[in-house]
Amino acid sequence: METTASTSSLASVTLEVADPGAAHRFYTAFGVDTYIRLRASEAHSTGFRGFTLALTVARPATVDGFFDAAVDAGATVLKPAAKSLWGYGGVVRAPDGTIWKIATSAKKDTGPATREVDEIVLLLGVEDVKAGRQFYVGRGLTVARSFGGKYTEFASDGAGPVKLALYKRRGLAKDLGVPAEGTGSHRLVLGGTTGPFTDPDGFTWEAATSSALS
Template sequence: MLLPDVITIGATDPQAAHAFYKSVFLPTGVEHRDERVELDLHGVAQLAVCPSEALAAEANVEPKAPGYRGYVLTYIVDQPSEVRSILDAAAQHGASVLKPAKKAMFAGFSGVFQAPDGAVWKLASSEKKDTGPAQETPVPSEVGVLLGVADTKASTAFYQALGMTVDRDYGSKYIDFKPTSGGCRLGLMDGGMLAKDAGVKESGGAGFRAAAFERVAASRDEVDSLLAAVTPAGGHVAAAGAETSPGVYSGYFVDPDGFLWRATSA
């Protein structure tokens, strides 16, 4: 099943981005791999930061990216006070608050910020009021990726062709897929609606999004099978499967809306 195991963000200043996320999310583990830094978000998800130009070069795409990249990363915690504490930490370390922390009409309690690297994050809790003491270090119950797409039904068909199973379906407004243990939830939303929900005025456009969503496969054959299914489903392969570093086999593909994925096997 295709679900993002690792969210990789391309940044013009990877060290600054790494320092920002380390200060805001307080990861339980940090691993340095040359210019790439991987952060363990409390065992719930893996976040990586690398130079934008290096990511674009690996994927054979142009490195230019719009201010808003057309996707929103979600960080779900237990209580409203935890949403507030993370949002405050983000603002203190240079993020722009796009939507202050407050009760949401249909989604409990939430707030949105744009990190200095450009990525937009939505913090949310299903609870509208605290039910107990807040965790000193808020641990997410779920981390996800929301893609702003032109046609949710067409995008859903693409991801279903690559092996994903729909979980919640709200028609043209929102669709997501069943997550796996240790994987991020993937959701699709109309691009204009997602931008409005995030508090930005632009839809995100097309082109390089300064991010790659990575699927860690069990074998090289699984990587090749996944890449082989991309073009018939309506996407395109950006970089064919190859040994990108000793013992690591990977390839890149782009979905119909221009979002970049990496399939890799160690």
């Protein structure tokens, strides 16, 4: 595991959408509007945009609650919620094109459904996890845990509500149930505590601001 002094972190996640008003209504109904920001954009994008937001909750009933809320608000089902070796979860695509994974490590309900979120992780699909990890460590992020060239998660100092992780692009697409190919904009802007930059896979960072969700 690589570590360095924490001098930078992910402070905000901004989704670029064609209709911010409609997207705001969707994310409010979904129940995750406080975790993301929205920005109007007509940037061209086709296929897989190279990332997902993974929503972790406590139990299957809560997965179902968020999953059903997303579908009722207009999301498309990519993978129905179901049991697996690691727990229970499903995948949806929001009307703006952003892919969300909703999951729990629990296989049985130990209580009623809630609307509580345990954790949200932004997974960036990258061509080379090791190179991406080295790049971000050089930018001041601290590695919290890492599994060779497959996955890296960075530590959060509480600056933002979403954690950052790197995942092999093709592996991420397979996990989400979509083809790995995609072109154009990621339709995603990350806010950081250091200056603006673009990572090796084209993900754009800007200086974080305290502005509210638009």
